[in-house]
Amino acid sequence: MALIEQPYRHWKGVHQGIWSRRLVIAQTTLTGWLAVPWIKRTVFSCWMGALGMVVLLFIFSQFVDSKSALAEWMGQENPSMLLIIGMLETWLKQYPELVAGVPWSLLFGFFALALFWPTMFALTMCMPQVISRDLGTRAIVIYQAKAVSKWDYLLGKAGALVALMTLTWLGPLVVVWVGGNLLAPSWTFFWHTREALLSTLLYVGGSILFLTVLSLGISSVSIKAKAVTATWICVWLLGWGMEGFGSEDPQIPSVGWLRHLSFRYNLAQVHSHAFDPAKNLHRLRDLKGPDGRQPLSDVLQFFSRAQDEGHQMERDVRNRIVIPRLKDKQHPETPRSDPEPDEEAASQKRQQEEQAIQAEVNAAVSQMRARSWSGARLGLILMAGLAAGIVHFRFRKA
Amino acid sequence: MLQPVIHTQGVTKRYGTQRALDNVSVQVPPGAIGLLGPNGAGKTTFIKCLLQLQPFDTGQATLLGRDVAREGREIRKRVGYAPEQDCHIPGMLGCEYVTYCAQLSGLPFYDARQRAHEMLDFVGLGQERYRAVDTYSTGMKQRVKLAQAIVHDPEIVFLDEPTNGLDPAGREQILELVQSLWQRHGMTVVFSSHLLQDVDRICDQIMIIARGRLLVHDTLKNLKSRRVGVAEVVVLTGQESLRQLFAARGMPAEVLSNGHVRVEHGGADLTPVLGLLHEHNLRALEIIPSPNALEEVFLKAVTEGSAGSTGS
Incomplete structure (x- = not known):
């Protein structure tokens, strides 16, 4: 029997550069993950969600254009709707940044948070396969014996993680932004809604970078898949538990800093900083109709409240400031010497008091937000540093 | 004398207090080189240090004329390695795995795929190449390891115990393949084994390592003439x-x-x-x-080496 049927031929080609080898690692790793049915389903559901978001933006676009099919149909069904749509159209011409930009920012802030969860699920599914499996099966030896260094290997794996999160998170959002603008009544929407895109890139991009480093670290913790998954879930649950601790309020002695052990809480602070939904909602409240109604802020307040933890913060501070004053009024330490001269003066005084309280609340909330933002940055940097340390330790030993 | 493919000077590697490699200095010209030594002698450590899979503590080493410590990645483009233990990527098909290894060595995709199929033919893996590597038998795994080691056409290939766990027929085939790499295709082969008859059959140079020290490096002909x-x-x-x-x-x-x-x-x-x-x-x-000449040389070298290290 002829033992060697295929003669050996020497290869006389040109070697590819190092970036193409890193890309090969990323591509092959991602392809392996996408072969897992649950990851495939997750990616699919994210894109289905994106389709739903485009539909939502399309409906919004129809509401600010009186010549749109939806407006005409609604006008036939309920003529009063035409008035609202006409008003929105006028506002769009007068304040395009407010009518187009702010609602989009609110909606994209909501979408960005909504897609965080499927992304986390996909990460949980693939976490053991990032590095741990290569260590466990000693496939790492093959990588090290080829023309790639450990840094090339890590860059390739990081690239795969970024690509996966782009598929489940950033990609759908960018496509929604482009799709929503293409379906908008005017090309100027591309310009007026730029803030939504920039905020999305800032929050989602930053989160992807952080989660990439964190995933590399957690996947390096052990060579056993179950241990890696358990560590990941523990980090998540432990953080969630810590979120219930204390407050950022400097007036209240607490262990509020423990909240920053939760990467989800820290990323939520980045989200609030990038999108600032409370501020956006306040801006929309300036748009009042002739009857005093605020149609845009009424419709969009759900999206604002669903994504902003600042609302709770503001409520807490207001309660802390207002409740003692109410008690003072009910049980005054010194009796009032001069009764109010008339109703108008009393109303004016109440208004001034309310303004003073609001100013005090705003100052306290802004101080708390600043503390929270600093804590979140510090927490994220420390966690990323710890994860990088684990990777370094593991590969020093490998 | 031919330009040495391996050149080490005082290479030492420690694991804690134990010296896995002890001041190894050698110049090895191209050929089929048998790396002999008892289990735990330091053969695998020597290979890993040359490939920079493990950094050595002191000394200098060059492989194919390049400094191992500084040009590891460039060197590994021209070097193949089949480790002793299984190290495949779970879930990958045989042909995908070898193609991927070729791409990691810098081959463009189409070249990598073509070379992968050629090498799988060369090592005698037929339709099994379309099966996941983790389902392979020991013999198939040894073959696919050899295929991935030579898929990028290296100038030197390190084979660590490539006949372990093979039946006689499989062992015979692998030895014949390895022998052909140097004799017909000019690829330097470093064949690490503790099976003397395998080394005796295919190698023309012998290095004997024991307790981390290089005891002997000579041609097989010279060694046999000593006995x-x-x-x-x-x-x-x-x-x-x-x-x-x-x-x-x-x-x-x-x-x-x-x-x-x-x-x-x-x-x-x-x-x-x-x-x-x-x-x-x-x-x-x-x-x-001179029957069993290699065995006698090996035993003598190892015994003398042990006596020397005990005496010192």
Whole structure:
């Protein structure tokens, strides 16, 4: 029997550069993950969600254009709707940044948070396969014996993680932004809604970078898949538990800093900083109709409240400031010497008091937000540093 | 002398207090190089240090003329390595795995895929290449490891115990393949094994490592010539009378359990043995010069090495 049927031929080609080898690692790793049915389903559901978001933006676009099919149909069904749509159209011409930009920012802030969860699920599914499996099966030896260094290997794996999160998170959002603008009544929407895109890139991009480093670290913790998954879930649950601790309020002695052990809480602070939904909602409240109604802020307040933890913060501070004053009024330490001269003066005084309280609340909330933002940055940097340390330790030993 | 492919100077590697490599200095020209040593002698550590899979503590090493410590990635483009243990990527098909390894070495995708199929043919993996590597038998895994090691056409390939766990037929095939790499295709092969007969068969240079020290580096021919003066004579009948004839001529002899007559003739060649056979008109079926020479050299080197390290 002829033992060697295929003669050996020497290869006389040109070697590819190092970036193409890193890309090969990323591509092959991602392809392996996408072969897992649950990851495939997750990616699919994210894109289905994106389709739903485009539909939502399309409906919004129809509401600010009186010549749109939806407006005409609604006008036939309920003529009063035409008035609202006409008003929105006028506002769009007068304040395009407010009518187009702010609602989009609110909606994209909501979408960005909504897609965080499927992304986390996909990460949980693939976490053991990032590095741990290569260590466990000693496939790492093959990588090290080829023309790639450990840094090339890590860059390739990081690239795969970024690509996966782009598929489940950033990609759908960018496509929604482009799709929503293409379906908008005017090309100027591309310009007026730029803030939504920039905020999305800032929050989602930053989160992807952080989660990439964190995933590399957690996947390096052990060579056993179950241990890696358990560590990941523990980090998540432990953080969630810590979120219930204390407050950022400097007036209240607490262990509020423990909240920053939760990467989800820290990323939520980045989200609030990038999108600032409370501020956006306040801006929309300036748009009042002739009857005093605020149609845009009424419709969009759900999206604002669903994504902003600042609302709770503001409520807490207001309660802390207002409740003692109410008690003072009910049980005054010194009796009032001069009764109010008339109703108008009393109303004016109440208004001034309310303004003073609001100013005090705003100052306290802004101080708390600043503390929270600093804590979140510090927490994220420390966690990323710890994860990088684990990777370094593991590969020093490998 | 040919430009050395491996050149080390005082390479030392420690694991805690234990020296896995102890001041190893060697210049190895191209060829089929057998790396011999008992288990735990430091063979794998030596290979890993040359490939920079493990950094060495002191000393200098060059591989294919490049500094190992500084140009590891460039060197590994031109070097192949088949590790002793399984190290495949779970879930990958055989052909995908070898293609991926070729791409990691810098081959463009289409070249990598073509080379992968050629190498899988070369190592004798047929339709099994379309199966996941984790489902392979031990023999198939050894073949796919060899395929991934040579898929990028390296100038030197390190094979760490490539015949471990193989049945006789599989071992024979792998040895023939490895032998052809140097003899027909000019690829330097470093063949690490503790199986002397495998090394004896395919290598022309021998390095013996024990307790982290390089005890011997020479050509197989030279090593065998050091142990001249022994032969085994194979005859059909009359082994005992032949032994007595040799003994009477002052050549100590014994009849081995396999029926061969082992004689210490003491000459540089077989002339004394042939002369005696001719005188008595005896016909031998076969005369094996220097049988087990490598084994004797190996045992002697390891024993002396152990004695030296104990004494020191």
